[in-house]
Amino acid sequence: MSATPRSRYDWTRDDLADLLSDQPRYRVDQVWQGLYDHGTEPEDWSNVPKALRASVAEHLPPALRPAAESVSDDGETVKWLWTLADGHQVETVLMHYPDRTTVCVSSQAGCAMACGFCATGQAGFDRHLTTGEIVEQVVAARRRSAEAGKRLSNVVFMGMGEPFANYDRTWEAVHRIHDDLGLGARHLTLSTVGVVPGIRRLTEAALPVNLAVSVHLANALERDVLVPINKRYPLAVLAEACAAYVDATHRRLSFEWALIDGVNDTDRHARELADYARPLRAHVNLIPLNPTPGYAVRGTPPARVRAFAELLGDLGINATVRRTRGTDIDAACGQLRATHGEPGPTPVADPARR
Numbered sequence: 001m002s003a004t005p006r007s008r009y010d011w012t013r014d015d016l017a018d019l020l021s022d023q024p025r026y027r028v029d030q031v032w033q034g035l036y037d038h039g040t041e042p043e044d045w046s047n048v049p050k051a052l053r054a055s056v057a058e059h060l061p062p063a064l065r066p067a068a069e070s071v072s073d074d075g076e077t078v079k080w081l082w083t084l085a086d087g088h089q090v091e092t093v094l095m096h097y098p099d100r101t102t103v104c105v106s107s108q109a110g111c112a113m114a115c116g117f118c119a120t121g122q123a124g125f126d127r128h129l130t131t132g133e134i135v136e137q138v139v140a141a142r143r144r145s146a147e148a149g150k151r152l153s154n155v156v157f158m159g160m161g162e163p164f165a166n167y168d169r170t171w172e173a174v175h176r177i178h179d180d181l182g183l184g185a186r187h188l189t190l191s192t193v194g195v196v197p198g199i200r201r202l203t204e205a206a207l208p209v210n211l212a213v214s215v216h217l218a219n220a221l222e223r224d225v226l227v228p229i230n231k232r233y234p235l236a237v238l239a240e241a242c243a244a245y246v247d248a249t250h251r252r253l254s255f256e257w258a259l260i261d262g263v264n265d266t267d268r269h270a271r272e273l274a275d276y277a278r279p280l281r282a283h284v285n286l287i288p289l290n291p292t293p294g295y296a297v298r299g300t301p302p303a304r305v306r307a308f309a310e311l312l313g314d315l316g317i318n319a320t321v322r323r324t325r326g327t328d329i330d331a332a333c334g335q336l337r338a339t340h341g342e343p344g345p346t347p348v349a350d351p352a353r354r
Contacts (some may be wrong), residue, residue, distance in 0.1 A: 009136045013028065103141035105157055113165075193214045276315060
């Protein structure tokens with residue numbers, strides 16, 4: 001066997017067949033099953049000859065090297081910090097709930113969207129993740145879930161990075177997760193801060209995955225400041241793309257709204273959000289802002305969160321306040337920044353909660 005080393009989940013089945021061209025065809029199936037059906041290491045494949053296991057391990061190295069692990073809620077929430085082959089780092093969060101288990105995966109090392117309240121955006125952009133680097137996060141989470149006697153049920157692309165800025169690799173990862181790991185499309189959610197070309201491509205995609213748009217402000221001038229991509233894809237253009245998505249797919253659209261004290265949590269902001277969401281029949285997920293080192297403003301207090309949600313309801317908008325959990329690891333929405341230090345009091349939101 002001879003090939004340029006790549007991480008093991010970057011290989012397609014055809015690539016693997018070429019790599020194992022000197023082996024019986026069924027060996028390809030055995031290796032593929034070891035990777036995708038079982039998510040185990042080559043050394044664990046007892047049905048594969050030892051020499052072949054060693055060769056596969058050499059040519060198909062893992063993409064993720066554990067750098068740190070943080071656990072809270074008696075093991076129900078786990079955050080991993082991974083080091084990639086080139087030294088860049090990303091984070092993944094696994095959350096167990098009574099009725100589901102969700103993993104929040106990263107699609108980029110860093111992020112170029114520069115949303116001021118987001119720790120990943122504050123840190124800047126390093127590079128896109130490969131398909132294999134994305135898929136391996138899910139495999140690791142599925143393996144840990146199985147060890148806990150639970151089944152991984154949901155994957156949300158709400159970790160580090162903007163999935164639609166890395167669309168091709170992200171979508172290939174979605175197909176691997178769906179086709180080879182066996183998670184249903186309706187249990188997969190892609191989140192975007194408003195990259196309109198990605199929404200348009202998703203509108204025409206075959207798999208019926210979920211779309212969540214991080215809106216945060218429905219006032220164009222204010223959103224320009226908080227979410228800079230709004231200058232490139234303004235709210236009106238974003239609404240057109242979302243409307244086309246809803247009309248073509250008949251799927252429910254979700255809006256994410258990080259509630260920031262005094263910034264986007266007034267009655268005016270609720271009315272603006274309602275006016276924006278109503279024509280799109282969008283469901284709104286409210287997320288009290290989680291603290292980050294580079295953004296001094298605090299999240300909206302609980303009483304105001306409730307009042308904001310109630311006003312949205314009065315205005316005809318379905319809204320859910322995200323469940324938060326965990327106070328001892330930096331794993332909440334907007335906090336992933338690929339660092340590992342002393343943990344702070346940071347609630348963990350469940351991205352799959354609807």
